[in-house]
Amino acid sequence: MAGINSILKYVDISNNLVDMTDLKNTNVFTAHEANSLIRLNQDSPDIPSTDALFINVRAEWHDVFINTLESIAKRSRCVKIQTAALIALDSQILAIGYNGTFSKHTECCDYWLNVYNKQHTGIFDKQQFIDWLYSDKIRSAHREWSTANEIHAEANALTWINKRDITDKHIMYTLYSPCSACAKAIMSYGIKTVYYKHIYTRGHDALTLLKKSGVTCIHRM
Ligand SMILES: [Zn+2]
Numbered sequence: 001m002a003g004i005n006s007i008l009k010y011v012d013i014s015n016n017l018v019d020m021t022d023l024k025n026t027n028v029f030t031a032h033e034a035n036s037l038i039r040l041n042q043d044s045p046d047i048p049s050t051d052a053l054f055i056n057v058r059a060e061w062h063d064v065f066i067n068t069l070e071s072i073a074k075r076s077r078c079v080k081i082q083t084a085a086l087i088a089l090d091s092q093i094l095a096i097g098y099n100g101t102f103s104k105h106t107e108c109c110d111y112w113l114n115v116y117n118k119q120h121t122g123i124f125d126k127q128q129f130i131d132w133l134y135s136d137k138i139r140s141a142h143r144e145w146s147t148a149n150e151i152h153a154e155a156n157a158l159t160w161i162n163k164r165d166i167t168d169k170h171i172m173y174t175l176y177s178p179c180s181a182c183a184k185a186i187m188s189y190g191i192k193t194v195y196y197k198h199i200y201t202r203g204h205d206a207l208t209l210l211k212k213s214g215v216t217c218i219h220r221m
């Protein structure tokens with residue numbers, strides 16, 4: 001690949017080719033110059049790409065998808081964790097999912113607020129509610145309730161996909177590494193690659209299971 005010193009010309013704003021010899025020893029470009037280089041590069045393969053020059057570096061799809069999960073997770077109304085998953089093929093997102101109750105059922109946060117209100121009378125105290133919500137007793141009660149009433153992000157994403165359409169190129173991206181139940185669903189669907197951003201605290205066995213079954217698991221932060 002040609003070095004930075006070989007860039008001797010750029011196109012100015014009026015599309016005139018301008019000698020850049022004076023700038024050849026610097027790697028500092030204005031936004032206008034960078035745009036010109038992008039345009040020049042499209043026609044001149046001998047000019048290094050803007051990625052190589054650290055100008056307008058293009059994000060990899062893996063990072064785009066992993067970071068998109070942070071936004072999708074905000075749809076979740078679970079009081080314990082907001083997470084999301086998506087299934088992609090090449091550069092296309094085919095399905096998204098986040099953790100939550102069955103469609104049209106009471107949301108997790110509404111359910112627990114209702115439970116709290118039944119147990120507490122008087123003026124509502126937000127801090128008291130939060131302390132109650134994150135107490136060991138309610139955490140454990142939520143775990144049990146969630147198992148019966150909430151669907152995990154990966155499982156929700158898989159519901160939009162036809163198992164017969166899955167190829168080795170389909171990838172599951174998930175904000176937290178899968179639990180054992182979701183790992184089994186991923187394997188059952190024949191998905192061969194899983195990218196995750198965070199390790200789910202109780203998900204180590206699931207990762208071992210996936211790897212043993214030939215699923216590539218990649219921790220992408
Ligand atoms: Zn919940």
Ligand SMILES: [Zn+2]
Nearest residue numbers: 152178179182
């Ligand atoms: Zn799960």
